[in-house]
Amino acid sequence: MENNKILTRESLEQMSTKQLDETLQAELRRDPADEKFVRLLLSVLKEREAAQPREITPESSKAWEDYQQSTGRGRPARKGGRMLKASAAAAVVLAVLGTVPQQVEAENFFGRLISWTDSIFELLNPIETKDDEEYIFETAHPGLQEVYDTLVELGVTQPVVPQWLPEGYELIYCKEQQTPVKSKVTVSFENGENQVSFKFDVYKEIENAEYQKDETVVETIEMSGIYHSIIRNNDMWVAVWVRDNIECCIFTDCQKEILVQSLRSIYEMEGE
């Protein structure tokens, strides 16, 4: 696939949607994939879908079934057009590869491609404008308030911080880091036995991240128009999602229910 790199937007636009899909999947199987080429392919595919929405086959994924079940067929209605923005943002979750094609699961809905292998889950972050909707963060947990305040200082005002944690968890770790492409906050809460940790990457430029995972199938939970991927990494449950230019992650060695409940608490003020 080395000759992919000489393909131009014009030549890609001449290809059928099926050929574009195949080229994209082939590129994703390269290690490392050419990110610029992947973005170019996605951009052409996105334009193609915007011009002529296509049917998406739901067979291969429980995530898609869940999505259909929760929202009905077609684009779900969202307040403030957030879903449209989220879709347009084309949060791209890529699995890059080095594993056999048979292990690749892939999805593509409304320009959002999700794929993963038995061992890797990769997130290619979009840059998108902020949501204008007003959001009020309310928590009784001083540690969560501290996390929220830290993010506000970085300019993050979107709902990304849980407003709830189980009893007994205290903030024991908080680290802020800056790189040329992002600001980053990592925090951890512990109760003496278990931990619940968060990671927020606030991107200035697009960069991709890989998450380690085991063979457990990736699950997708939609809340407030945002798709949250639930990954298992040995004894850790990990939730990963993208809101605007923020890559968010909650990971815990507690039960999955704790993770999901923390996730839901993010959107409590948004009617979820």
Next chain:
Amino acid sequence: MKRFYRCVCILLVVSMLFVVPVYAAETRASDYFLSSSVYLYKTSSTTFEAWFDVDAVRMMDELGASEIKIQRSSDGTNWTTMKTYTKESYSNLICEDTMSHAACVSYTGTAGYYYRAKITLYAKKGTGSAEWYRTTSSMQL
């Protein structure tokens, strides 16, 4: 005796029907690493930084990169290692008692060549440790 061999052959054939192909996929789940990103960042026409950003699933005694190899290519296909940075020589590559670490090394290359970095991420807790091999996308100077 002939009947015995025939039975063995039948058993072998039948057992082969139940063989499930096993692919040699590298498993990357670990008790150490959560996520990482690696990339090159151009700081001038001939200078760039090789960055890594690694997160652990819990507090680590040591976390970062044990080695960064800067590689160069004239065609984007055949690569030669130009310089190797190790944690022993560059203390900023490793952070102690942390869940997250981001750092970089700076390199001056030659215009017209492609560059990439092969980065060995490293985590240590107690007597155990783990490595995660990542390669950046290539960049032409």
